[in-house]
Amino acid sequence: MIKRVTFRNRWLPYLLLLPQLAVTVVFFLWPAAQALYQSMLVEDAFGLSTEFVWFENFEELFADPLYLEAFLNTVVFSFSVAFVSMSAALLLAVMADRTIKGTTAYKTLLIWPYAVAPAVAGVLWFFMFNPVVGILAYVLRGVGYDWNHYLDGGDAMTLVVIAASWKQISYNFLFFLAGLQAIPRSLIEAAAIDGASPFKRFWTIIFPLLSPTTFFLLVVNVVYAFFDTFGIIHATTEGGPAGATQILVYKVFSDGFIGLDLGGSAAQSVVLMAIVIGLTVVQFRYIERKVEY
Amino acid sequence: MAELHLNGVQKIYPNGFHAIHGIDLDVTDGEFIVLVGPSGCGKSTLLRMVAGLETISDGAVDIGGRVVNQLEPADRDIAMVFQNYALYPHMKVYDNMAYGLRNRGMAKDEIDRRVREAAGILELEPLLDRRPNQLSGGQRQRVAMGRAIVREPSVFLFDEPLSNLDAKLRVQMRVEIKRLQRRLGITSLYVTHDQVEAMTMADRLVVMNGGRAEQIGTPIELYDNPATTFVATFIGSPSMNLLEGTVAEGGVSVALDSGASIDLPDPRPELAGRPVTLGVRPEHLTPTADGSGMTLRLDLVEQLGADTLLHGHLDGDERRLVTVRLNGHFAPGQESVRVAATSAVHLFDRESGGRI
Ligand SMILES: Nc1ncnc2c1ncn2[C@@H]1O[C@H](COP(=O)(O)OP(=O)(O)O)[C@@H](O)[C@H]1O
Numbered sequence: 001m002i003k004r005v006t007f008r009n010r011w012l013p014y015l016l017l018l019p020q021l022a023v024t025v026v027f028f029l030w031p032a033a034q035a036l037y038q039s040m041l042v043e044d045a046f047g048l049s050t051e052f053v054w055f056e057n058f059e060e061l062f063a064d065p066l067y068l069e070a071f072l073n074t075v076v077f078s079f080s081v082a083f084v085s086m087s088a089a090l091l092l093a094v095m096a097d098r099t100i101k102g103t104t105a106y107k108t109l110l111i112w113p114y115a116v117a118p119a120v121a122g123v124l125w126f127f128m129f130n131p132v133v134g135i136l137a138y139v140l141r142g143v144g145y146d147w148n149h150y151l152d153g154g155d156a157m158t159l160v161v162i163a164a165s166w167k168q169i170s171y172n173f174l175f176f177l178a179g180l181q182a183i184p185r186s187l188i189e190a191a192a193i194d195g196a197s198p199f200k201r202f203w204t205i206i207f208p209l210l211s212p213t214t215f216f217l218l219v220v221n222v223v224y225a226f227f228d229t230f231g232i233i234h235a236t237t238e239g240g241p242a243g244a245t246q247i248l249v250y251k252v253f254s255d256g257f258i259g260l261d262l263g264g265s266a267a268q269s270v271v272l273m274a275i276v277i278g279l280t281v282v283q284f285r286y287i288e289r290k291v292e293y
Numbered sequence: 294m295a296e297l298h299l300n301g302v303q304k305i306y307p308n309g310f311h312a313i314h315g316i317d318l319d320v321t322d323g324e325f326i327v328l329v330g331p332s333g334c335g336k337s338t339l340l341r342m343v344a345g346l347e348t349i350s351d352g353a354v355d356i357g358g359r360v361v362n363q364l365e366p367a368d369r370d371i372a373m374v375f376q377n378y379a380l381y382p383h384m385k386v387y388d389n390m391a392y393g394l395r396n397r398g399m400a401k402d403e404i405d406r407r408v409r410e411a412a413g414i415l416e417l418e419p420l421l422d423r424r425p426n427q428l429s430g431g432q433r434q435r436v437a438m439g440r441a442i443v444r445e446p447s448v449f450l451f452d453e454p455l456s457n458l459d460a461k462l463r464v465q466m467r468v469e470i471k472r473l474q475r476r477l478g479i480t481s482l483y484v485t486h487d488q489v490e491a492m493t494m495a496d497r498l499v500v501m502n503g504g505r506a507e508q509i510g511t512p513i514e515l516y517d518n519p520a521t522t523f524v525a526t527f528i529g530s531p532s533m534n535l536l537e538g539t540v541a542e543g544g545v546s547v548a549l550d551s552g553a554s555i556d557l558p559d560p561r562p563e564l565a566g567r568p569v570t571l572g573v574r575p576e577h578l579t580p581t582a583d584g585s586g587m588t589l590r591l592d593l594v595e596q597l598g599a600d601t602l603l604h605g606h607l608d609g610d611e612r613r614l615v616t617v618r619l620n621g622h623f624a625p626g627q628e629s630v631r632v633a634a635t636s637a638v639h640l641f642d643r644e645s646g647g648r649i
């Protein structure tokens with residue numbers, strides 16, 4: 001039962017909600033409406049004339065091979081980030097779940113990357129992979145790989161995936177660890193008595209039981225890679241070389257503020273908005289129903 | 294089919310806690326042994342050492358003529374039923390039972406035959422396609438049993454398997470488990486803290502206290518000849534009454550500290566003058582018609598229908614609660630009643646609590 005509070009003055013509850021609603025309207029709904037309106041305008045580069053063109057910007061957008069390429073980049077980038085950060089986090093969580101001593105210290109250390117700003121994380125990896133002075137590029141050269149993310153699109157994508165994943169590992173780690181600790185010990189013991197090797201126990205018992213956590217994290221990580229990685233890209237590759245790391249969020253920025261195509265940029269924002277709404281619906285649906293394992 | 298032997302088994306946990314202080318136990322083939330004792334006395338620890346879920350600090354566990362100390366749980370030829378059943382929540386009932394067989398690489402049709410046979414015995418056939426969360430507590434319990442019996446192990450281990458069930462179901466499952474074990478003839482080690490469960494199911498009982506086996510024997514041996522005051526009060530419900538006293542001249546009676554006197558059925562002249570704890574079960578105290586015996590001042594009368602329990606204090610002893618169990622009814626409104634010990638009284642050393 002949810003406890004209901006009854007107000008004597010019928011306007012008081014609305015008054016109390018007002019600040020929250022005002023913030024939502026001013027900072028979310030108004031800009032969203034603006035973006036929607038803008039996306040239907042064409043403006044010349046000097047801002048002297050504007051024309052209302054309905055969905056022309058969208059038509060152009062979906063006919064633009066560069067945009068479709070950015071879309072593909074985003075999908076590759078997001079799923080790579082989700083996969084890398086989640087598998088690394090799962091491995092660390094399984095190890096942390098087994099340790100008996102020093103768990104707190106271990107956990108604390110693993111949580112630190114989450115406190116690092118995206119741009120700083122990007123720059124950190126950028127320097128480590130720098131073809132001239134970077135330690136990791138040096139190591140790679142040592143094993144015969146000529147690393148250069150200034151020239152090679154694949155290298156650049158790998159760099160941003162690593163930087164973005166690294167930052168997200170902490171978050172995933174915490175959820176996986178909590179998920180692991182929620183699995184009753186007796187289940188693992190029963191499986192051991194049932195003759196399952198540790199490897200088999202993991203894949204047939206533990207991993208399936210973690211699937212609600214895994215699904216939740218997948219959505220969170222994809223959302224993160226879609227929308228929260230601007231700083232990392234901006235501080236490192238700036239979408240280059242030759243658009244190889246151009247993801248949708250970054251393209252909104254570069255087309256709008258550098259290319260000054262405000263209408264096109266706004267149309268891209270609207271597309272992103274639709275994607276985020278879609279992902280949120282998926283997530284809420286899931287939270288309400290829980291994944292059936 | 295196997296014998297199980299524990300020789301001087303000890304457990305010291307990594308934090309230094311000495312949980313089991315050396316237990317010897319020989320279980321014959323097909324015997325049903327119940328480990329019983331209060332919470333925290335080390336029953337689960339001992340069972341888990343047999344299962345291979347805890348390391349054995351000292352001594353040896355021998356299953357079917359093999360010392361299994363160093364073997365993995367899977368290689369010990371045991372099956373275990375857990376208190377919370379430990380069913381795999383993401384697998385159907387069928388797969389829960391088949392899992393252990395598949396891991397051992399058994400042929401598909403043999404797995405199917407065994408699972409269906411076990412399901413038949415346990416009346417689980419209509420439930421084979423369900424998940425554990427679609428089952429009632431009693432049904433889960435049966436699936437856990439099924440998972441154990443499909444393996445056809447040498448030894449069954451049970452860790453309080455009925456304590457999550459309601460009272461009625463508990464009695465019913467108690468009978469079912471016992472019947473199933475008889476039928477399959479599999480050596481079993483069963484942990485419980487419930488002495489009624491222990492008495493009704495066991496071929497032999499191990500009464501544990503503080504990591505030691507206080508006494509090992511059949512339910513009747515333990516009831517008739519408890520080795521210590523601990524066993525005396527733990528076995529039997531309601532508990533045995535313990536009264537302090539001193540053995541009188543000639544060893545024919547015990548003079549209680551309350552002032553009353555209880556005759557000993559067999560005189561013990563060698564104990565004359567010795568302070569003792571006298572034990573007498575509630576069912577061995579009866580009201581006297583002729584006014585002889587001791588005065589019991591009543592605090593509470595519990596009418597159970599078939600029986601009546603009288604709780605009170607002996608005149609002159611405010612400390613010890615004494616319980617009397619009568620067959621049939623008791624006229625209400627009485628303040629006190631005269632009672633006498635009929636036959637069985639037990640004498641224990643006052644210091645050590647050991648039987649004398
Ligand atoms: N992993 C452990 N480390 C240290 N002490 C433990 C551990 N497990 C159990 N104990 C202690 O060992 C004693 C016996 O526990 P247990 O065998 O679970 O008791 P029971 O099953 O009879 O209730 C308890 O005092 C408990 O606190």
Ligand SMILES: [Mg+2]
Pocket residue numbers: 336337338
């Ligand atoms: Mg226990």
